[in-house]
Amino acid sequence: MPQKQVTIDVGDGAAIPSRKDRGLFSAWWLSFIGAVAIICYLCLSQPDPYWRVLKFLPDGILVTFKVTILSILLSLIIGLITGLGRLSRNRTVNLIASTYVEVVRGIPLLVQLFYIYYALGRVELFSNLPPLSAAVMAMAICYGAYMGEVFRAGIESIDKGQTEAARSLGFNRIETMFMVILPQAWRTILPPVGNEFIALLKDSSLVSILAVSDILRRGREFASESFYYFEAFTMVALVYLIITLILSKGVSKMEQRLNYYERD
Amino acid sequence: MKKKAALLLLLVMVCSPSVWARTLVVASDATWPPMEMMDSEKNISGFCPDLVHAIAKAGGFEVEIKNTAWDGIFAGLAAGKYDLIASSVSITEERKRAMIFSDPYFEVKQGVIINSDSGIRSEADLDGKIVGAQIGTTGYFSAKKIKGVTAKSYDEVGLAIEDLYNGRLDAVICDDAVAADYALQNPTYSEKLGLGFMIVPEKPEYLGFAARKGNKDVIELMNKGLKKVRESGEYDVIFNKWFGN
Numbered sequence: 001m002p003q004k005q006v007t008i009d010v011g012d013g014a015a016i017p018s019r020k021d022r023g024l025f026s027a028w029w030l031s032f033i034g035a036v037a038i039i040c041y042l043c044l045s046q047p048d049p050y051w052r053v054l055k056f057l058p059d060g061i062l063v064t065f066k067v068t069i070l071s072i073l074l075s076l077i078i079g080l081i082t083g084l085g086r087l088s089r090n091r092t093v094n095l096i097a098s099t100y101v102e103v104v105r106g107i108p109l110l111v112q113l114f115y116i117y118y119a120l121g122r123v124e125l126f127s128n129l130p131p132l133s134a135a136v137m138a139m140a141i142c143y144g145a146y147m148g149e150v151f152r153a154g155i156e157s158i159d160k161g162q163t164e165a166a167r168s169l170g171f172n173r174i175e176t177m178f179m180v181i182l183p184q185a186w187r188t189i190l191p192p193v194g195n196e197f198i199a200l201l202k203d204s205s206l207v208s209i210l211a212v213s214d215i216l217r218r219g220r221e222f223a224s225e226s227f228y229y230f231e232a233f234t235m236v237a238l239v240y241l242i243i244t245l246i247l248s249k250g251v252s253k254m255e256q257r258l259n260y261y262e263r264d
Numbered sequence: 265m266k267k268k269a270a271l272l273l274l275l276v277m278v279c280s281p282s283v284w285a286r287t288l289v290v291a292s293d294a295t296w297p298p299m300e301m302m303d304s305e306k307n308i309s310g311f312c313p314d315l316v317h318a319i320a321k322a323g324g325f326e327v328e329i330k331n332t333a334w335d336g337i338f339a340g341l342a343a344g345k346y347d348l349i350a351s352s353v354s355i356t357e358e359r360k361r362a363m364i365f366s367d368p369y370f371e372v373k374q375g376v377i378i379n380s381d382s383g384i385r386s387e388a389d390l391d392g393k394i395v396g397a398q399i400g401t402t403g404y405f406s407a408k409k410i411k412g413v414t415a416k417s418y419d420e421v422g423l424a425i426e427d428l429y430n431g432r433l434d435a436v437i438c439d440d441a442v443a444a445d446y447a448l449q450n451p452t453y454s455e456k457l458g459l460g461f462m463i464v465p466e467k468p469e470y471l472g473f474a475a476r477k478g479n480k481d482v483i484e485l486m487n488k489g490l491k492k493v494r495e496s497g498e499y500d501v502i503f504n505k506w507f508g509n
Contacts, residue, residue: 118423121430128431211396211416211423220335221417224400227362229339 032245035238042234049228053219053235060218061239067135067214068201074140075200076193079147084177086152097148104145110206113138117210135207143200147193154189155181187258194251198244205240215239287326288482289346290316293334295420296438297445298506299352299370302331311441311506315369316350316473318498319489335399335419338362341474347482349474352439354402356469364477366486368470374406375443377428377436378460384435385461387411393434396424403437406463421446429453435460441507 042050085097104112117134120126129137158181166176208217219236223229292313294302300310308329320327330346341349341363354372355365376395378384384393391412397404399417407415416433418424424436425446436443440462447457475482493499 118426121426121432131432209419211418211427213416217399217417220399223339224335224417225358225405227338227342227359229336229342 028245028249031241032249035241035245039235039238039242042231049226049231050235052226053222053228053232054239056222057215057218057235057239060213060215061243063132063212064201064204064214064243067132067139067204067207067212068197070136071139071143071204072197072200074136075143075147075196078140078144079151082144082148083151083155086148087155101145101148104142109138109142109203110209112142113206113210116141131207131210131212135204135210135212139200139204139207143196146196150189150192150196151185154185154192157188158184190258191251191255194254198247198251201244201247202240286485287328288320288348288485290327290329290348290350291332291337291340291346292329292349292351293337294331295334295422296352296442298449299439299441300350311370311502312350312352314502314505315490315493315499318493318502319486322492322496322498323485323489325485333419334401338400338474341476344476347475347479348486352442352471353474354439354469355472356402359474362477363474364480364483365472365474366483367490368472369490370471372402372439372441372469372471373465374403374437374463374469375440375447376460376463377425377438377443377447377457378434379428379431379456380458382434382460387461387463390435394432395435395437396427396433397421397437398424401438402469403439407437425453425457429456437463 039050039054043054082097082100085093086101088094088097107115113135116126116138117129117131121129126134155177162180162184163176166180167173171180204214205216208214208220211217213221215236219232223232226232292300292308294300294308294310296310298310300308300312303309308331313329316327316329329350332340332346332351334351337349337351338359340346349363352370352372353359353365355368359365376384376390384390387410390410393412394414394416395407395410396416396418397407398421399419401421403421404415404417407413416424418427421436421438421442424433424438427433428436429452436446438446443459446453447459448454473483473486475486490499
């Protein structure tokens with residue numbers, strides 16, 4: 001079976017280690033061990049304020065995780081629907097999905113967050129929306145559009161012969177999509193989705209403007225009260241770095257497992 | 265020769281402000297009506313800018329007021345981005361450890377803004393409620409101190425007020441003058457919001473101008489000017505302009 005190898009480049013700065021980048025002295029290990037070592041060193045050598053900052057952050061880390069995971073799940077669903085919509089032969093569905101992608105991609109996430117929380121807050125229906133839900137909604141709507149493009153590209157990457165074969169075997173269009181095409185497309189789709197996951201985690205720091213107490217806001221609250229700005233933001237940066245590094249390692253592991261056609 | 269002349273000119277241009285008249289760069293977070301705010305012409309106006317200009321005039325120096333976000337205003341001072349903060353900074357013991365203050369120029373209490381029909385009239389009524397305030401303000405610190413209160417920090421007090429107006433908060437705590445402006449003067453908010461009560465302070469809370477440690481001459485300059493402005497009665501004129509009724 002001829003296998004068409006497709007890679008999707010997502011250039012939003014998510015740091016997925018390259019497969020060639022192995023060994024103890026790879027960039028990933030250097031950053032990870034470096035970050036952990038700096039945190040340990042700072043906390044041990046100057047427990048006040050560094051240890052105090054670190055103790056202040058955990059509930060913020062939880063909130064960041066909550067926002068990230070809920071948004072990623074929701075955006076996967078929105079992304080799948082959008083991706084299928086973009087490929088739909090139905091003119092109206094196609095137009096709606098495409099317009100959604102165009103509009104959302106054209107508005108900065110920060111503005112979307114402000115809009116959903118504060119602008120729509122004046123509308124009766126949304127005024128009781130808790131900040132966390134508003135944050136998740138905005139992130140999911142924004143990333144759903146990006147995910148839609150990932151899904152579309154992944155589905156389009158599957159050889160047309162697959163559709164033709166399935167159709168001639170008597171599958172209808174929906175069965176072909178869900179039983180033949182999508183299971184194969186997953187392999188191409190998952191790595192960029194992992195990439196988006198990391199990008200979303202980093203962008204989740206934007207929700208702190210909605211007074212959601214994530215890592216960044218906790219750090220700012222600590223700094224504004226104690227005036228340890230350097231110390232607080234150093235810790236916030238290191239905590240984000242460690243979480244992102246762990247995630248990116250997970251994504252790269254997943255990428256390796258999925259690439260069973262070109263294992264070395 | 266030409267090069268030398270150009271260099272000399274450049275040197276003169278760089279040095280001249282400090283030679284002829286001292287210009288103090290003053291940071292102010294213009295989101296705190298009526299103390300300091302942006303007017304419709306994008307100028308920084310309010311009680312505090314007026315006072316600072318009057319002090320500068322009396323003291324014979326120049327000021328340039330820079331609009332600076334509150335969150336990080338103290339970090340900017342420590343980093344030397346400006347000489348002075350004139351932004352309704354309450355003089356507290358914690359802040360005194362990080363910066364130096366001028367003589368007080370205003371007394372504030374912490375006012376609690378509520379939805380008029382909520383019936384919150386005391387600190388005990390706030391038990392179990394969500395209270396918003398601007399990050400790093402004495403209002404936020406006092407919200408955290410009240411028993412049973414979930415304190416939420418906002419970048420700007422205006423955003424907290426908006427959330428209170430939309431029913432996502434039970435109360436907002438900020439300086440009384442600001443609270444009165446939002447709850448009583450603002451045409452939109454005053455319909456729904458009201459001033460619940462004042463938090464009784466352990467000791468009186470005063471606003472002062474803040475400078476970075478070691479920058480004593482700036483503080484002396486301000487103190488001298490403030491004294492002159494108070495003696496000449498100009499302080500009362502400015503006070504009446506903003507709080508007359």
